[in-house]
Amino acid sequence: MRLLSCGLLAASVAMADGGTAARVFHAARAVAPESGQVTAPAWLLVDGARIVSLGTTRPAGDAGVVELGDVTILPGFIDAHAHLLHVEQPNEDSIVNEAISLSESDRALRGVWLAGQVLQAGFTTVRDLGNSGRGGDVSLRRAVAAGWVAGPTIIASTRALAPPLGQFGRLAPAHQALAAQEYAIVRTPEEATAAVADALAEGADCIKVIVDSGRGRDLDQPTLEAIVARAHRAKVKVAAHCVQAEAAERAVAAGVDSIEHGYQLSDATLSAMAKKGIALVPTDYPGSFYELFAPQRPAEARAKVIASFVEFRERSRARLKRAAANKVPIVYGSDTYVETPLGDRGREMALVFEAYAEAGLTPLDVLRSATSTAAKHLGLPGGTLQAGAPADLVAVEGNPLEDVKALGRPRFVVKQGVLQRSAQ
Numbered sequence: 001m002r003l004l005s006c007g008l009l010a011a012s013v014a015m016a017d018g019g020t021a022a023r024v025f026h027a028a029r030a031v032a033p034e035s036g037q038v039t040a041p042a043w044l045l046v047d048g049a050r051i052v053s054l055g056t057t058r059p060a061g062d063a064g065v066v067e068l069g070d071v072t073i074l075p076g077f078i079d080a081h082a083h084l085l086h087v088e089q090p091n092e093d094s095i096v097n098e099a100i101s102l103s104e105s106d107r108a109l110r111g112v113w114l115a116g117q118v119l120q121a122g123f124t125t126v127r128d129l130g131n132s133g134r135g136g137d138v139s140l141r142r143a144v145a146a147g148w149v150a151g152p153t154i155i156a157s158t159r160a161l162a163p164p165l166g167q168f169g170r171l172a173p174a175h176q177a178l179a180a181q182e183y184a185i186v187r188t189p190e191e192a193t194a195a196v197a198d199a200l201a202e203g204a205d206c207i208k209v210i211v212d213s214g215r216g217r218d219l220d221q222p223t224l225e226a227i228v229a230r231a232h233r234a235k236v237k238v239a240a241h242c243v244q245a246e247a248a249e250r251a252v253a254a255g256v257d258s259i260e261h262g263y264q265l266s267d268a269t270l271s272a273m274a275k276k277g278i279a280l281v282p283t284d285y286p287g288s289f290y291e292l293f294a295p296q297r298p299a300e301a302r303a304k305v306i307a308s309f310v311e312f313r314e315r316s317r318a319r320l321k322r323a324a325a326n327k328v329p330i331v332y333g334s335d336t337y338v339e340t341p342l343g344d345r346g347r348e349m350a351l352v353f354e355a356y357a358e359a360g361l362t363p364l365d366v367l368r369s370a371t372s373t374a375a376k377h378l379g380l381p382g383g384t385l386q387a388g389a390p391a392d393l394v395a396v397e398g399n400p401l402e403d404v405k406a407l408g409r410p411r412f413v414v415k416q417g418v419l420q421r422s423a424q
């Protein structure tokens with residue numbers, strides 16, 4: 001097997017090799033997330049872009065065998081909360097700096113680079129939730145679908161619907177246009193209905209709504225309800241950014257499909273989410289991750305910032321534990337957008353698995369959050385190894401049911417039957 005570190009090169013080599021013909025992937029084991037059932041050894045037959053069968057013996061026929069070795073085959077991961085067109089530096093005015101410092105073309109090209117990293121990490125589908133400028137996510141979706149660039153299948157939201165100024169804290173007069181570049185500003189139910197229709201016309205597969213901007217500017221209830229009604233009429237899902245408890249409570253009452261972040265969730269809100277089948281997308285990281293953003297000196301300032309991170313992390317962990325105890329569907333969401341010393345989106349995304357495990361989710365439930373549960377709640381066909389499913393696969397080193405960190409050790413990635421990453 002050739003060692004291919006570049007996704008683009010891997011894709012083109014695999015295609016030149018006849019990557020979409022019937023082939024059998026042979027590995028030490030495979031895990032079906034829905035049941036947790038382990039198939040060992042695993043022989044997974046793929047024909048074109050679809051899975052045909054999974055068994056413990058080599059299937060009859062003359063399909064070529066791809067030897068993967070001592071790895072675990074899983075369905076390709078799904079990230080319900082990505083920002084492929086957005087990178088921020090960790091400082092206060094970062095969202096403004098990001099929005100003014102790059103042209104649309106710069107942003108798109110950087111999005112291609114990030115999409116490649118995400119795919120190499122085993123994420124074969126991502127839902128991109130805004131801060132893509134006007135139409136950036138739709139263009140990237142088109143480029144990937146057309147095979148111009150290597151990347152995950154993209155579910156695009158276009159601009160997030162938001163209260164005035166969106167998530168900008170303040171905007172200098174010269175930068176006022178940025179709010180409309182990054183957000184579809186809505187103030188009334190009528191504007192909200194029109195904004196959903198506009199998003200759909202621009203190519204949105206789902207709607208992202210900023211319920212609370214964290215700056216005391218919230219969407220009111222009739223506006224929120226109008227968004228949900230118009231989106232559901234078009235049969236698209238509504239992903240609701242909620243930080244405060246009250247925002248999540250109102251979003252759940254309005255009938256959104258997922259609560260993004262949801263750092264504060266009352267037991268009443270969690271039980272309503274479980275009853276209505278509303279997913280929580282906890283964009284959480286392990287404690288060590290947040291320390292990357294604390295200033296190095298002076299020591300007192302560093303200690304103070306770290307203490308606030310520890311407290312935030314403790315609260316996040318406790319609410320995820322309560323969500324799981326209340327049987328709220330948990331769907332993986334990375335929300336990666338801040339530049340870190342790790343320097344690779346894929347490596348950053350792997351940390352989210354560890355954060356969920358830290359909160360007490362079993363390795364199988366962590367796996368489900370990024371596969372079967374994600375597919376179910378996003379209304380997607382993947383997330384499974386069942387016959388007929390898309391042949392979107394990741395093979396990881398080790399057994400993720402024994403060691404959740406194995407989810408962060410992808411060795412092979414297959415998208416729509418084509419090998420995208422291959423390393424021994």
Ligand SMILES: [Zn+2]
Pocket residue numbers: 081083129335
């Ligand atoms: Zn986000």
